[in-house]
Amino acid sequence: MKKVIIVEDYCIACYNCEVACVASHSRSEDPIKAYKREGLRGRTNAVVEVASPLAFSSMCRHCKHPWCMDACISGAIQRLDNGIVYLDEERCVGCWGCVVGCPYGAAHPNLDGERKHAFKCDLCIKRLDAGLNPACVEACPNKALLYDETIEVREEVRT
Numbered sequence: 001m002k003k004v005i006i007v008e009d010y011c012i013a014c015y016n017c018e019v020a021c022v023a024s025h026s027r028s029e030d031p032i033k034a035y036k037r038e039g040l041r042g043r044t045n046a047v048v049e050v051a052s053p054l055a056f057s058s059m060c061r062h063c064k065h066p067w068c069m070d071a072c073i074s075g076a077i078q079r080l081d082n083g084i085v086y087l088d089e090e091r092c093v094g095c096w097g098c099v100v101g102c103p104y105g106a107a108h109p110n111l112d113g114e115r116k117h118a119f120k121c122d123l124c125i126k127r128l129d130a131g132l133n134p135a136c137v138e139a140c141p142n143k144a145l146l147y148d149e150t151i152e153v154r155e156e157v158r159t
């Protein structure tokens with residue numbers, strides 16, 4: 001399965017990936033409207049962590065054994081045929097089991113709005129269906145995020 005691979009050596013903490021993630025999951029798919037009108041500033045699945053000089057964009061690994069799915073009490077998290085660990089926000093009851101269960105901090109609580117629910121990376125499933133890469137990968141100016149099958153790509157990039 002292809003996943004987003006993080007190459008922390010190349011991350012410059014520009015936060016482009018966070019913005020691209022928010023925009024691609026917004027109604028307008030426009031970053032300004034998403035942040036200022038749709039109130040989605042905190043709704044990114046690609047969270048940039050910085051401990052200078054180290055920086056990296058952290059997101060869901062779509063694990064072989066998804067702890068989030070085990071912890072989900074409503075069946076909102078399922079593995080799709082293409083391998084994506086998908087969280088159906090409509091089925092989420094806001095128990096935060098996935099938020100606590102994910103060892104990578106990749107499932108987040110959405111506390112805004114009337115209905116509380118969790119959210120996580122869906123690998124930009126709509127973009128994949130259209131033959132595009134995940135938005136964070138496309139937005140990264142420095143190839144710190146790659147969409148590929150194997151972890152060995154990291155070593156190829158470094159050399």
Ligand code: SF4
Pocket residue numbers: 059060061062063065066067068069085101102103104105106107120
């Ligand atoms: S949310 Fe966490 S536990 Fe679930 S698939 Fe992603 S990285 Fe794995």
Ligand code: SF4
Pocket residue numbers: 010011012013014015016017018048055056057139140141142143144145
């Ligand atoms: S877009 Fe790339 S370089 Fe910028 S913060 Fe994200 S991972 Fe780092």
